[in-house]
Amino acid sequence: MTRDALSAPRILIVEDEAALSMLLAYNLEAEGFLVERAERGDDAELRLLESPPDLVILDWMLPGVSGIEICRRLRARDATRTLPVIMLTARGEEGERVRGLSVGADDYVVKPFSVPELMARVRALLRRASPERIAGRLNAGDIELDRETHRVRRAGRDIHLGPTEFRLLDYLLEKPGRVFTRAQLLDAVWGMSAEIDERTVDVHVGRLRKVLSRGRERDPIRTVRGAGYSFDETFGRA
Numbered sequence: 001m002t003r004d005a006l007s008a009p010r011i012l013i014v015e016d017e018a019a020l021s022m023l024l025a026y027n028l029e030a031e032g033f034l035v036e037r038a039e040r041g042d043d044a045e046l047r048l049l050e051s052p053p054d055l056v057i058l059d060w061m062l063p064g065v066s067g068i069e070i071c072r073r074l075r076a077r078d079a080t081r082t083l084p085v086i087m088l089t090a091r092g093e094e095g096e097r098v099r100g101l102s103v104g105a106d107d108y109v110v111k112p113f114s115v116p117e118l119m120a121r122v123r124a125l126l127r128r129a130s131p132e133r134i135a136g137r138l139n140a141g142d143i144e145l146d147r148e149t150h151r152v153r154r155a156g157r158d159i160h161l162g163p164t165e166f167r168l169l170d171y172l173l174e175k176p177g178r179v180f181t182r183a184q185l186l187d188a189v190w191g192m193s194a195e196i197d198e199r200t201v202d203v204h205v206g207r208l209r210k211v212l213s214r215g216r217e218r219d220p221i222r223t224v225r226g227a228g229y230s231f232d233e234t235f236g237r238a
């Protein structure tokens with residue numbers, strides 16, 4: 001499943017060891033994150049000022065400005081006060097741990113670390129910082145979607161969706177009220193490279209509606225003429 005830039009969390013890796021930085025980028029991208037990399041502390045500072053990501057993986061020892069100084073400055077600015085930060089440090093610098101946490105890092109990992117372990121920490125931090133982004137479950141009114149089990153229920157009954165309809169519902173439900181064009185839905189649900197007619201979106205939205213509402217319950221999907229589709233943000237509210 002691909003996610004477009006509007007919904008995939010952005011992660012900035014600030015690490016001067018190119019091999020490690022590339023390894024992390026590779027693994028994060030494989031999990032659907034958008035990854036940016038900086039090798040120097042001063043470059044990272046510029047990027048963080050221009051457009052703060054959703055999470056920073058920050059090495060302690062960096063050319064330019066040190067990781068700890070970057071972290072301290074992030075915490076001093078309103079725009080980045082709560083930006084999730086994971087600090088990386090080399091073995092032997094553990095003594096600095098307390099200092100790292102005291103300047104406001106959210107988590108702290110000692111090299112060498114296992115990549116799955118770091119991935120788990122990234123997910124946990126993002127979940128805490130913006131639960132709707134990678135929540136395991138999405139709800140609206142009597143509709144519930146579970147991303148881990150791929151189950152959808154409405155008013156307690158199981159709704160059986162095909163894989164495309166599931167992804168479509170997942171995508172729309174993540175941002176209730178937001179209108180997506182057919183082209184955006186194609187990119188997000190079918191993938192960037194898909195060469196599929198935009199009318200295909202209409203066909204699948206039609207199927208999704210039919211299964212969700214069975215023709216007699218309220219239709220949670222709104223067709224916006226000339227624009228596209230959205231999940232009705234008023235659905236489930238009085």
Ligand code: CA
Binds near residue numbers: 016017060061062
């Ligand atoms: Ca370093």
